[in-house]
Amino acid sequence: MEKLPVFGISPDKFKPLPAGIKETIKSTRQGETYWQDARRRLKQNKLAMLGLYTIIFIILLAIFGPVFSPYSYSDQFLDKQGLGPCKEFWFGTDTLGRDLFVRVLYGARISLAVGFVASLINLTVGVIYGGIAGLAGGKVDNIMMRIVDIFYSIPLILYVILLMVLIGPGLKSIFIALGLVYWMDMARIVRAQVLSLKEQEFVMAARVLGADSKRILFRHLIPNCIGPIIITISMNIPMAIFTEAFLSFLGLGVAVPMASWGVLASDALPAIRSYPHILFFPAMAISITMLAFNFLGDGLRDALDPRLRK
Amino acid sequence: MNREEILVEVSHLKKYFASRPGFFRKRQTVVKAVDDVSFQIHRGETLGLVGESGCGKTTVGRTIIRLYPATAGKIVYAGLDITNFTEKQMFPLRKKIQMIFQDPYASLNARMTVGDIIGEPLDIHGIAAGRQRKEMIMELLNKVGLSPEHASRYPHEFSGGQRQRIGIARAMAVEPEFIICDEPLSALDVSIQAQVVNLLEDLQSKLGLTYLFIAHDLSMVKHISNRIGVMYLGKLVELASSNDLYQNPLHPYTRALLSAIPVPDPDTADQKQRIILEGDVPSPINPPEGCRFRTRCRHARTGCGESTPEMKEVEPGHFVACYLAHDGYSG
Ligand SMILES: Nc1ncnc2c1ncn2[C@@H]1O[C@H](COP(=O)(O)OP(=O)(O)OP(=O)(O)O)[C@@H](O)[C@H]1O
Ligand SMILES: [Mg+2]
Numbered sequence: 001m002e003k004l005p006v007f008g009i010s011p012d013k014f015k016p017l018p019a020g021i022k023e024t025i026k027s028t029r030q031g032e033t034y035w036q037d038a039r040r041r042l043k044q045n046k047l048a049m050l051g052l053y054t055i056i057f058i059i060l061l062a063i064f065g066p067v068f069s070p071y072s073y074s075d076q077f078l079d080k081q082g083l084g085p086c087k088e089f090w091f092g093t094d095t096l097g098r099d100l101f102v103r104v105l106y107g108a109r110i111s112l113a114v115g116f117v118a119s120l121i122n123l124t125v126g127v128i129y130g131g132i133a134g135l136a137g138g139k140v141d142n143i144m145m146r147i148v149d150i151f152y153s154i155p156l157i158l159y160v161i162l163l164m165v166l167i168g169p170g171l172k173s174i175f176i177a178l179g180l181v182y183w184m185d186m187a188r189i190v191r192a193q194v195l196s197l198k199e200q201e202f203v204m205a206a207r208v209l210g211a212d213s214k215r216i217l218f219r220h221l222i223p224n225c226i227g228p229i230i231i232t233i234s235m236n237i238p239m240a241i242f243t244e245a246f247l248s249f250l251g252l253g254v255a256v257p258m259a260s261w262g263v264l265a266s267d268a269l270p271a272i273r274s275y276p277h278i279l280f281f282p283a284m285a286i287s288i289t290m291l292a293f294n295f296l297g298d299g300l301r302d303a304l305d306p307r308l309r310k
Numbered sequence: 311m312n313r314e315e316i317l318v319e320v321s322h323l324k325k326y327f328a329s330r331p332g333f334f335r336k337r338q339t340v341v342k343a344v345d346d347v348s349f350q351i352h353r354g355e356t357l358g359l360v361g362e363s364g365c366g367k368t369t370v371g372r373t374i375i376r377l378y379p380a381t382a383g384k385i386v387y388a389g390l391d392i393t394n395f396t397e398k399q400m401f402p403l404r405k406k407i408q409m410i411f412q413d414p415y416a417s418l419n420a421r422m423t424v425g426d427i428i429g430e431p432l433d434i435h436g437i438a439a440g441r442q443r444k445e446m447i448m449e450l451l452n453k454v455g456l457s458p459e460h461a462s463r464y465p466h467e468f469s470g471g472q473r474q475r476i477g478i479a480r481a482m483a484v485e486p487e488f489i490i491c492d493e494p495l496s497a498l499d500v501s502i503q504a505q506v507v508n509l510l511e512d513l514q515s516k517l518g519l520t521y522l523f524i525a526h527d528l529s530m531v532k533h534i535s536n537r538i539g540v541m542y543l544g545k546l547v548e549l550a551s552s553n554d555l556y557q558n559p560l561h562p563y564t565r566a567l568l569s570a571i572p573v574p575d576p577d578t579a580d581q582k583q584r585i586i587l588e589g590d591v592p593s594p595i596n597p598p599e600g601c602r603f604r605t606r607c608r609h610a611r612t613g614c615g616e617s618t619p620e621m622k623e624v625e626p627g628h629f630v631a632c633y634l635a636h637d638g639y640s641g
Pocket of ligand 1: 328342343364
């Protein structure tokens with residue numbers, strides 16, 4: 001049979017490859033890694049990227065903003081009380097004549113510190129607790145998760161009030177209260193992941209090789225939970241930030257003259273009729289931060305967990 | 311090498327999985343995944359284990375290697391009764407007994423590089439570190455037909471066959487003497503299957519390995535196995551040398567399995583009668599009384615339902631658990 005030219009190229013243009021080369025070509029197939037794939041999907045999500053840039057912007061402002069500001073958060077200008085936004089004071093001043101802009105920036109620092117503490121507790125206590133419960137399974141798992149259920153059923157506000165009495169108001173009791181609460185979601189999620197992952201063959205393989213539980217947990221199981229872990233953190237950070245603002249607003253959190261967003265909003269209330277801008281700016285800061293984290297969180301969830309996409 | 315030396319002896323092995331009673335189901339159900347299975351594996355041989363999906367092959371393998379605790383029975387490895395060994399007691403044996411898994415996609419940790427996957431056994435058993443570890447990884451990659459630069463890649467960059475080679479390299483890293491191959495071919499293309507079989511045979515002849523080779527159809531195990539065991543619903547129904555099993559299958563189930571293998575020659579294919587099994591495999595929660603195969607057996611008689619046929623040596627080295635075969639198909 002005569003050989004037909006393929007797409008107008010005559011067959012004698014083709015030469016067989018030496019055997020070695022063929023194998024290399026086959027093996028250099030470079031798939032997208034999980035992370036490359038996730039990053040690409042995240043970049044396609046406009047809202048998530050907007051959220052990410054906003055968060056970066058807020059972090060930079062919180063760190064460097066107060067350094068460049070001529071005022072400190074407690075400086076009072078008694079002749080300039082309740083000023084509206086102007087060139088000198090971008091966000092105006094409050095009823096005591098303090099620059100609102102620098103106070104909102106300080107509030108961002110507190111909010112970010114709260115978010116940082118929440119994610120730290122998530123990552124350590126939550127991940128390890130959930131991992132151990134899932135890996136151990138059976139009775140141990142049952143007891144550990146019932147403990148979580150009990151903690152879960154106690155309202156946060158109760159912890160806070162108890163801590164107020166014991167330690168007194170302030171950032172410290174807020175951190176402790178958050179610490180008591182913000183690991184449980186993570187523990188539940190990691191446990192569920194680990195329960196299903198540990199039946200997989202790569203974990204069996206590790207056990208057949210003689211790996212101990214610690215190795216299996218930290219080398220095999222937790223690294224394979226990274227997606228859900230990141231998603232949970234990105235959802236928990238804004239919740240923690242909001243909780244702090246809310247508690248401070250109620251007067252159960254950071255005390256004056258420190259300026260958390262919640263404190264700023266609560267301070268603005270008595271004079272809300274005459275100086276509405278004093279409430280507006282901290283409220284705006286809270287809203288923007290919440291939105292940014294939620295956009296990013298949603299985007300991360302879609303990017304890291306392809307099954308959840310519609 | 312002494313062919314007669316028994317390396318692994320499994321006697322009356324049972325593995326039941328109990329499902330906990332649920333909210334609606336008050337009664338506890340028990341899956342009899344492996345129910346009274348006995349066989350021996352000689353040093354240096356390959357014992358094939360075949361049977362339909364769900365008949366308990368994987369469970370046999372995982373119970374032998376102590377991934378599952380046995381419900382009853384005994385597992386003796388090289389004269390050591392390992393049935394109730396603790397994880398600590400098992401540790402030295404982890405270097406001797408290894409496993410190759412069914413699913414090349416699930417059996418490699420996606421978050422580790424190939425080098426770390428193959429290097430893990432070296433770390434766990436303190437076999438090598440630093441430069442020596444690196445060299446050993448390269449050597450292992452070489453042994454299974456991959457190249458050294460693959461060590462820094464992640465598993466997803468490889469094809470199924472290549473991944474199975476990585477799994478083999480990982481098992482070989484501890485220089486085991488006995489390897490349980492749990493359907494290592496079933497997820498691969500036919501062309502790749504041959505390559506992997508050749509690799510396994512190669513390693514066996516070079517290193518004198520002993521294999522328990524699990525597969526779900528007979529055609530695949532035929533030329534790699536010295537002897538073959540056929541499982542049905544948690545029980546071993548026939549055990550013979552591969553030739554005997556092919557030339558003279560005695561259990562009706564084995565006959566049905568053999569008749570399902572396609573024959574390349576159309577003339578013999580015409581003569582060959584396909585035995586088509588009727589009905590589904592009964593549930594291992596509620597297996598039939600007596601002989602488990604009787605619900606699908608063309609030769610079933612009244613006696614088959616009364617008691618469970620034992621494995622009997624009807625010819626030298628040829629065991630079968632079927633009343634008809636015990637009687638020589640006369641009755
Ligand atoms: N961990 C487990 N818990 C409960 N039941 C199980 C478990 N593992 C296996 N089984 C049940 O035991 C029976 C035998 O399963 P097994 O995986 O050993 O079959 P197999 O012969 O390897 O099948 P396949 O060819 O599909 O791999 C099945 O009915 C299965 O549902
Ligand atoms: Mg199986």
